[in-house]
């Protein structure tokens with residue numbers, strides 16, 4: 001009885017995201033092939049099971065509680081900020097104003113008062129169990145770093161004044177907090193990233209596929225594949241670089 005009640009609690013809140021023709025930072029930062037499947041609107045072969053939905057839902061609940069408190073503690077904080085840039089769609093957990101703001105004059109001679117434009121730090125939340133928190137002690141996950149850098153570049157392009165990235169890990173068992181500050185991309189690195197998107201779009205046009213993620217050191221599929229909505233298609237139906 002309770003399992004049913006709890007499953008329904010999370011299933012009712014679960015928001016499915018079918019492929020929609022956009023690049024989503026969570027996939028672009030993890031696997032090019034998954035991103036190509038998404039951006040070309042490929043049907044998914046594997047949907048998350050109810051256990052994964054419970055895990056993801058628990059993370060979402062934690063993040064929402066933290067966002068509520070963050071807004072109270074730091075007025076001017078913006079949460080769930082939509083990023084739309086270069087066929088990328090997604091939303092950032094929080095951007096938090098830092099410092100006094102950037103003095104800005106609109107250039108009208110009669111306007112002798114500069115405006116203090118807010119300068120924001122991007123904050124990306126991640127939650128996990130004990131294993132993930134132990135890994136987070138060693139440093140931020142490269143996928144999380146790339147995801148945050150994509151968001152940062154997008155917000156910068158959209159006109160937000162940005163300064164810094166903070167990736168914050170929250171422990172699901174004990175609410176332990178681990179924070180990592182990371183550098184945003186340089187302009188050259190942003191150009192390289194955009195070129196990688198063009199390369200993925202070429203795959204979409206040619207109906208071909210980038211390489212799969214490499215096998216891990218034990219010869220098993222990379223762990224991200226276990227949660228991928230295209231895993232059966234990717235490994236069983238499609239070829240190394242061709243659609244089945």
Ligand code: SF4
Nearest residue numbers: 031034213225228234
């Ligand atoms: S199954 Fe793995 S390699 Fe294939 S698209 Fe998904 S994440 Fe990428």
